[in-house]
Structures are given as C-alpha cells and as structure tokens.
Amino acid sequence: MRKDVFNYISACQLCQQFKYNNAPTASPMQLHSVNEPWHTIGMDIMGPFPTTARQKRFLLVIVDYFTRWIELFPLNSITSSDITNILTNEIFSRYGLPKHIVSDNGPQFISNLFKNFCDALGIKQNLTANYHPQSNMTERVNRTLKPLIAIYAQQQPTSWDKEIQKLAYAIRTAVNETTGETPAFMMFGRDPRGPLDLLIGERTEEARPTTNEHVQIQEYKKNLINNLRYAYNIVKEHAEIEKLKQKDKYDRHTTDRQYTEGDLVWVAIPTRQIGENSIAGKLQPHYQGPCRLIKQLTPSTFTVLRINDNVQLGATNTDRLKPYFGPIINKINTTATENDQTTNERQRTTTTTNSNGESIDDDLNLENIKENNPSTRNAPPQRRVSNRHHRVPIRYIEN
Numbered sequence: 073m074r075k076d077v078f079n080y081i082s083a084c085q086l087c088q089q090f091k092y093n094n095a096p097t098a099s100p101m102q103l104h105s106v107n108e109p110w111h112t113i114g115m116d117i118m119g120p121f122p123t124t125a126r127q128k129r130f131l132l133v134i135v136d137y138f139t140r141w142i143e144l145f146p147l148n149s150i151t152s153s154d155i156t157n158i159l160t161n162e163i164f165s166r167y168g169l170p171k172h173i174v175s176d177n178g179p180q181f182i183s184n185l186f187k188n189f190c191d192a193l194g195i196k197q198n199l200t201a202n203y204h205p206q207s208n209m210t211e212r213v214n215r216t217l218k219p220l221i222a223i224y225a226q227q228q229p230t231s232w233d234k235e236i237q238k239l240a241y242a243i244r245t246a247v248n249e250t251t252g253e254t255p256a257f258m259m260f261g262r263d264p265r266g267p268l269d270l271l272i273g274e275r276t277e278e279a280r281p282t283t284n285e286h287v288q289i290q291e292y293k294k295n296l297i298n299n300l301r302y303a304y305n306i307v308k309e310h311a312e313i314e315k316l317k318q319k320d321k322y323d324r325h326t327t328d329r330q331y332t333e334g335d336l337v338w339v340a341i342p343t344r345q346i347g348e349n350s351i352a353g354k355l356q357p358h359y360q361g362p363c364r365l366i367k368q369l370t371p372s373t374f375t376v377l378r379i380n381d382n383v384q385l386g387a388t389n390t391d392r393l394k395p396y397f398g399p400i401i402n403k404i405n406t407t408a409t410e411n412d413q414t415t416n417e418r419q420r421t422t423t424t425t426n427s428n429g430e431s432i433d434d435d436l437n438l439e440n441i442k443e444n445n446p447s448t449r450n451a452p453p454q455r456r457v458s459n460r461h462h463r464v465p466i467r468y469i470e471n
Contacts, residue, residue, distance in 0.1 A: 083397040088338055089357045097340075098326040099372040099390045101319040104137070107308065109258065112137040112172040113163070114210035117150050117180070118218065121232065122225060128233040133217065134163060135210050137174075138307075139258035140248045142213055144240045146233035152185040164193075174198045174208050177386065201373045201389035203342045216243065241266075250318075252310040253303060261300045329390060331374065336362045336396040339376055339388060362396045 081087070106112050114137065119130035128146035132155065135142045145158050173190060175181040177199055190197045200207040220239045225232045244255045245266060256264050331337065338359035360378065367375040369387055376385040376393075 079397070080400060083400045085399065088394075088397065089359050089361070092358065093394050096325055096327045097391050097394065098322075100326050100328055101322045102370065102372055103315055103319060106137045108304075109138045109141075110136050110167045110170050112174065113170045114174040114208050115155075115181070116176065116208060116210035116214060117147075117178060118214055119150075121221070122229040124230050124233045126233060131221075131233075131236065132158060133210050133213055135213050136167075136255075137209055139255050140251060141255040141259050142240055142243055144217075144236050146236060150180055152180045152183040152189075155180050156186060156189045159189075169193055170195060172196050172198055174200065174210075176200050176205060176208060177202060199387065201387045202385070204389040204391060207389075213243070250311050250314045251307045252314075253307055258303060258307060261296045261303065329393075331365055331368075331390060331393065333365050333368055333374075335365045336379075336398070337365060337376070337393045338396050339363050339378075339385060340392040340394075359394070362398075 104112070114135045116133050117130055118133060121129055121131065123129050124146070126146075127148045130147045130150050132145040132147055132150070133142065134145075143163065145162065147154060147158075171194075173195055175197070180186060181197070182199065187197065205211045217239065220242075221232055221236070224235060224239075228235075245264065247254055251258065254263060256262075338361040341356070341358060341360050362380075363376045363378045363385065365374040366377050366384075369375060372390045373387050374390070374393075376388045377383070378385055
C-alpha cells in the first residue's frame with residue numbers, strides 16, 4: 073500500500089511541474105582528453121560592454137585546451153563573417169588548424185556560413201548543450217577575465233579595449249592550476265621577460281660568443297625541443313591527475329541517472345534575465361513537459377522534443393531533466409476491472425466434482441497440497457520488504 077501511495081503522489085502532474093527537485097540533478101563530469109597544443113580550442117563572445125572610442129562593444133575569447141593560452145579580440149560586430157575572418161587571419165595563420173572547436177549555440181556559430189567554414193577546413197564543431205555553459209572551458213576564462221575588465225572600466229569605461237592585451241598577458245604568464253605551468257611556457261618553452269624581471273633585476277644568460285651561427289641555432293633548437301617535450305609529458309601527467317581530482321570532487325554532489333532514447337522527462341525552464349536581473353514570475357512553473365528524448369548526442373546530452381506542440385528544444389543536458397511519471401488513474405481502473413474478472417472466474421471454478429459427483433472445494437484441494445508439501449507447510453508467509461524508512465517526529469523517539 074505504501075508503494076501505491078508513493079506512486080500515486082509521484083504521478084501528480086502539477087506537483088512535478090511546480091515543485092522543486094531536492095535531489096541532486098547534476099550528472100557525473102565527462103572528461104575531454106587533449107594531448108597536443110591547439111588540438112581543441114574553445115570560443116565565446118563576451119558583452120555587450122560599454123562602447124569604446126573605437127566603437128568596440130564585444131570581446132571574442134579563444135582558449136587552447138592544452139596550453140590554456142588565450143587570445144582576446146575586441147569587436148564592434150559579431151557576425152559569422154567577423155568570426156571566420158579573425159580565425160583565419162589571427163589564429164589559424166599563427167597556430168595552425170585545430171581538430172575541434174567548442175562553442176555555444178550562438179547564431180554566429182550555428183549559421184550555415186560557419187558550418188561550411190569548419191567543414192571546408194576539416195574541423196569538427198562541438199556545440200554545448202542549451203543553458204549548460206560549463207561544458208566550454210572559455211566560460212572559466214571569462215569568470216577570471218570579467219572582474220579584471222570591470223575593475224579597469226571603473227576608471228576608464230571607454231578605453232578598456234586598448235588595455236585588454238595587458239590583461240591577456242597577465243593570464244598567459246600566470247601558473248595554471250590544472251597544468252602546473254604558465255601558458256606562455258607551454259607555448260614557447262620559456263618564460264617571457266616581463267616588468268617584474270626589471271624590478272627584481274634578474275640576470276639573463278647572454279649568448280656565448282661563437283663564430284658558427286649554425287651551431288648556436290642547432291643548440292637552441294635542441295634545448296627547446298627537450299624542454300617542450302619534457303614539459304608536455306609533465307603537464308599531461310599533472311593535468312590528468314588534476315582532472316581526476318576535480319572529477320572526484322564534482323561527482324560527490326551528482327547522481328548517476330540513466331536515460332535512454334524514448335524516455336519521457338520534464339525539462340527545467342531557464343530563468344529569463346535582462347542583464348543581471350531575473351524577470352521570471354514567482355508563480356510560473358519550473359518545468360515544462362512532458363518531453364521525449366529523441367536522440368542521444370553524448371553520454372549526458374539528448375535532443376528533446378516537447379510532445380504538446382512538437383517543438384524541438386535542441387540539445388539538452390541531463391542536469392535539466394527529471395523523470396516524468398504519467399497519471400495512474402486509468403491504471404487503477406484497469407487493475408480493478410482485471411481483479412473483478414479474476415474474482416468472478418475463481419467464484420465460477422471454486423468447486424469441482426469427483427468421480428462420484430460430489431462437490432469438492434478448491435480451497436480444500438489447496439490445503440491438501442500444502443499438507444503434502446512440507447516446504448510449503450513450514451514456510452512463513454511472504455511479506456514485501458519496503459526500501460523506504462518510516463520517519464516519525466523526533467519527539468516520539470525515546471532517548
């Protein structure tokens with residue numbers, strides 16, 4: 073009976089749509105393995121910011137997943153043509169073509185122009201799930217970069233674009249927690265000389281005099297290759313260890329919920345915002361649905377279809393999903409009808425006749441069978457074991 077009551081309450085449509093889900097909804101972290109520089113890059117657009125004197129309002133942020141090297145480009149417009157021009161002239165011409173580009177579902181990145189651009193260059197485009205920005209490493213860079221821009225803009229709000237490369241230099245020369253090295257060293261095999269070196273007065277090793285320039289170049293090349301090879305191996309090992317630590321810490325607050333294609337779910341409705349202010353109504357539902365999972369894109373991402381109006385909700389992470397419990401009213405009526413039919417059949421067949429034409433009750437036959445079967449006669453009555461604990465107020469618990 074407890075199970076029936078639990079199922080009946082769980083199937084309440086309004087409760088599923090309006091009540092908060094106290095259980096952890098986050099899924100275990102999915103790791104992305106990168107073994108070389110500029111194999112995978114992340115992209116994101118920040119803004120709009122206060123318009124500068126050069127009419128810059130947006131900031132394009134690009135980060136390399138292996139070295140954590142960042143590139144920042146102030147923009148006055150963010151069309152697909154602008155993005156592809158910057159990638160071609162400023163990124164690919166310097167660092168080569170990546171194999172993967174990770175971005176959100178902004179109109180610049182899902183346009184036909186950008187898709188054809190990636191296909192022509194043999195680049196696989198990885199789009200993050202809707203309302204799940206943590207899948208893109210660039211969002212982590214934005215969290216560090218945004219306060220720096222805000223602090224500088226307090227004094228000079230119309231010239232933040234002129235000093236943005238100084239902020240990029242600060243991030244490039246800072247030790248990254250995951251890799252254990254600076255992005256600059258991972259890119260060039262050396263630490264760039266900065267203003268702090270001038271204050272400290274650290275002596276730099278001067279080139280040894282030699283008459284053979286070729287020997288000096290070959291020696292520098294050999295040392296650079298050895299340094300980078302050693303650094304890459306150390307960084308790979310250190311990054312893997314840090315990723316596993318981060319995954320272990322993150323997964324403590326997650327639940328490994330399994331969904332399959334065709335399941336019915338509720339999808340969380342995102343909170344609408346204007347700037348930093350939320351405009352969601354207090355009495356609006358928190359979930360929409362029922363929705364059906366159409367296609368599994370990744371272990372934690374599905375393409376979702378809303379059944380009521382057949383609207384595609386796009387790629388949705390399982391963090392925004394919860395199981396849908398259908399109404400059980402029809403099930404109760406069907407079960408009751410089946411029970412009545414079974415009872416009527418048993419009543420019609422409760423008696424049988426023996427060879428003498430005498431009536432014998434089926435219950436007596438069952439008792440004879442139990443008496444002849446010792447295991448059945450001695451077995452205790454079966455009782456369903458519930459996995460739910462009966463909770464009572466603490467005032468009733470004896471010390």
